[in-house]
Amino acid sequence: MSTTTSGTGSSAAADGGGDEGSGAYDARFRVWRGDVEGGALLDFTVQVNDGEVVLDIIHRIQATQAPDLAVRWNCKAGKCGSCSAEINGRPRLMCMTRMSVFARDEVVTVTPLRAFPVVRDLVTDVGFNYTKAREVPSFVPPKDLGPGEYRMMQEDVDRSQEFRKCIECFLCQDTCHVVRDHEENKTAFAGPRFLMRVAELDMHPLDAAATTGLDRKATAQEEHGLGYCNITKCCTEVCPEGIHITDNALIPLKERAVDRKYDPLVWLGNKIRRRPTS
Template sequence: MSQTASTGYDAHLRVWRGDAEAGDLADFTVEVNEGEVVLDVIHRLQATQAPDLAVRWNCKAGKCGSCSAEIDGRPRLMCMTRMSLFDPAQTITITPLRTFPVVRDLVTDVEFNYEKAREIPAFVPPEDLGPGEYRMRQEDVERSQEFRKCIECFLCQDVCHVVRDHEENKEAFAGPRFLMRMAELDMHPLDDAERAGLDRKRAVREDHGLGYCNITKCCTEVCPESIKITDNALIPMKERAADRAYDPLVWLGNKIRRRGRGD
């Protein structure tokens, strides 16, 4: 793709139209002005040619994650994808997120992601600390702060081939966004999960499908917040989960502790 400036020209779009039952790509020619993004052009298409076109959006500032779609096959935020990325002569194809069921046109049902979010036990506050008493090293703050930048656009969920190409995996696999959430909780120095009877390393491996992830880094590549999901969350979580499950010294220590409790 060239960096040709997009000023005062007509763009050729192929936009998916349809619903859960059926649909197809429709061709449109839409005016483009300098500095515009794909969402601007989609809004102009609604205003001038297709008033019934369904598209989800909210902030138009790359922070709500609502306008996720696939542009020429790549998951992107429409509000953060500049038309100047594309050659004015090329046809731009805009389709809904492939991994989730279509509601209508560019809108998909992302309930799968909220179901996975509900399955993750929340942060467990330390019992011996009250409000205002939490203290953390700055490096621990910075490490988890990266993951907190997530806007839940679900582009990483959409591109992950574990569920994108294998619908049958959805029940057992949380996806990169929520594996990252569990990694964040496990890294948190004040998370008192054990007091609540939670073993996050076991759960991420046995209940949320961490082993399905084969670290292709496709989730990192599409993240609009540039979060290093694979390198900073998934790989470290895999290492810690493997240590807990297979390290002979850890196994022996757990065995001794269970005997000490009379288990």
């Protein structure tokens, strides 16, 4: 992963190539500069060429006007999740946001992810997410099956494969208002990305967590804060991989957790099964 902080230092007039015939134009950018102590939005005028994305422009600003601008990026192909930021207030990947989606006279504002502490400029400390990842118990393989003996229906494979497309850009974590607007919730709430992981494991037909005494539905509710989620679908809306986080993971997990905890028939069945034998 690259956190870039240096450039060539050439003037703004020398940016990029292209001319008016190729669609080049001058765009106005506002980029947040600062660190944990505070900062402000600074204005830049920078050339834009056909086919460019926001990350290209951030790199051009860095190369020509602000050589110490810090920005995290890596693949520039929408697969590493490193260049997450907020563009005009919406969590996006900078490398996947084309300049053509903005009007030429529009001011494009780029700020760091709001839900996480700023390190410097557009770089944030996303360590919260790795802490939450470690709190989710991993897949428990069935004891009676050895390597190479696992068998699943294709329907089950397809269902969990959707969740495996996650690139951990943490845009869903950033946009979730439970985390974004309430810092105090972070200790009790894992966020949509990791509740999705719990849901994936809970619906996995080969996961043998129950044989070890682990109830994933109960832990989702009691340890990972599933009840905090009020299914606004904001996480789904910003997912660059198009994962239906709310409809296919969080709502089904909520339904199973509620059935387990509140359904009177399930409650009665549990009581009957636990009745001591003489």
